Amino acid sequence: MNPNAAVVTTEPIDEAAVRAAVEAETSGAVVMFHGVVRNHDGGREVLALDYRAHPDAERFLAECVRRIADETGVAVAAAHRTGELRIGDVALAAAASAAHRAAAFDACQRLVDLIKQQVPIWKRQHFADGVSEWVGL
Template sequence: MFSITTQLIDPAPLIAAVESPSSGALVVFEGRVRNHHLGKDVIALNYTSHPTLAQSEGQKLVDETLAKFPDVEAIAATHRTGYLKVGEKAVAIAVSSPHRPAAFAACDYLAAQLKNRLPVWKEEHFADGEVSWTK
């Protein structure tokens, strides 16, 4: 399960979506806006996407991760778009598996794939007033 949202991210529904009595491991990752980048103070990030394309590609990445890690039982992930202040969650991933190695590995893999391949772009807003686009 993957979704694009403009709302604040609450990981509880993601956790509920992957919970299973056969899973001994449930790993959750939250990617948050940090207050610095390249030695500069950051005040916010503005994420943009084509929602339909990002939704489709995000689901493909979840499916790819499930295929790559066959011991994983379920994955739920979401990425937020819009103007996010420091400390707000930009992405959340929940992964369940019978054992922790597969859950951690799949979560790490998906986080990297979302960062590198999801068609979401970010505009960094710095404390000095500078604005910079990045992938």
């Protein structure tokens, strides 16, 4: 991945590449976020998730990365996975690096929040009781 990179992939996310995309000799802090598939939601047991993306999702993701980088002056990168994911899989990895930790934490949080608001990727949860439901539609 390149600095300020954005990737949507059906393959497991290369977390090391996301981190490497933001690392620099001038950085004293690198903050990583891993959105991990958990085994529960709303008191119900979740077996798996299915992520589907709009064909332009990667462009939207890149716009989020570019916007946060421009607004904060911090190097950021993100990768979002689509397809069928199991418990423990990483669905979203985001990274930020800056000279100081406060700026890196802030940029990473802002990036994740913006991705969740702006990128057209939808999640369907598969529950242990055999029911599935789309989230955020």
